[in-house]
Amino acid sequence: MPRMLPYLLLFPATAFLILFFLYPFTLVAIDSLRHDGVWSLANFDRMAGHWKFGITFRNTILLAAVVVPLQLTLALMMASMVTRLVRARGAVLYIFAIPLGISDLAAGLVWLAIFEQSGFLNSALTGLGITERPQLFLGYQSKGVIFAAIVLTELWRATAIMMVILVAGMGLIPKEYGEAAEVFGASRWQRFRRVTLPLLKPSLQTALILRVIMAFEVFAVVLALGGTNLPVLMSETYHWQFTMQERGVAAAYAMVILGISVGFTVLILRLLHVPKEARP
Incomplete structure (x- = not known):
């Protein structure tokens, strides 16, 4: 019985993954590779040949390339501030984490209420006399403004996810390392770059992988x-x-998203690989 205990403890998680991930993934993979009852790459050809595929692929990659580095920078700053706080640390962490309780669609609607023609931003601009009449910020000709609005919404909505992970990681770093570096004359920036960041790699791995996957799956906010x-x-x-009503082409898109996510996950794991002996 003691030998079987680890396997019994792993069984619920394994069954969950098989039932809710592996089985649906297999069905989607089959749908993407079958067209009119024949195994082929016709669905992928139709997807890649459609005029919107290049645009959607570029927009998705560009959003991730802008949002994720900005969120990582903000999350590191917020986590460092929370870690250094002596008083009201829990309150500040709670305030920073409030957007975690808001769904993607709700966050998008909140920022829509800011940017739409009758929204808060237009009311403020007209009230201050900066503009004479409400502006159409999210019109079809204002794709740059739409992109910026989506970036701001994602920064507000999902930065806290990375921050919470990094706060936990910073809490595991022994204080003696930073104190020793300070004794040898290292500045705050040098301690952060030479001590904190290297020891924070495991947490950075987790935070970046989760956020990159979410960035490629952005939908409701857009x-x-x-x-x-x-x-x-x-x-x-x-x-x-x-x-x-083209299930096969939709499955092909899903496989592309999965492939991109897996590729970037492997890249992050390689770039931030930390040997066991080097971990705190």
């Missing part, structure tokens, strides 16, 4: 703020599945 004016891979997956 839908709320941009609609079809700024298509991304997930919105096209939804479009092909429910509007076009």
Whole structure:
């Protein structure tokens, strides 16, 4: 019985993964590789040949390339501030983490209420006399503003996810390392760069992997703020599945998103690999 205990403890998690991940993934993979009852790459050819595929792929990669580095920088700053606090640390951490309780769509609607023509931003600008009449910030000709609005929404909504992970990681770093570096004359920036960051690599791995995967799956925020004016891979997956009723092409899009996520996950693991003997 003692020998079987570890396997019994792992069984619920294993069964959950098989039932809710491996089985659906297998069905999606089969759908992506079958067209009219024949095994082929026709669904991928149709996906890649569609005029919106290049645009959606570029928008998704560009959003991730802008949002994730900004969120990492903000999360490191916020985590460092929370870690150094002596008083009201729990209150500050709670305030920073409030957006975690808001869904993607709700966050998009909150920022839509700011940027829309009758929203808070236009009210403030007209009230201060900066503009004479409300501006159409999220129109089809303002893709740059839509992109910026989505970036701001994602920064507000999901930075706390990385911050919480980094706060936990910083709490595991022995204080003696920083104190020793300070004794030898290292500045605050040098201690952060030479001591904190190297020892924070395991937490950085987790935070970046989770956030990168979420960045490639962005959908509700884009839908709320941009609609079809700024298509991304997930919105096209939804479009092909429910509007076009082309399950095979939608499955091909899903496999592309999965492939990108796995590729970046492997890259992050390689770049931030930490040998066991080097961990605190």
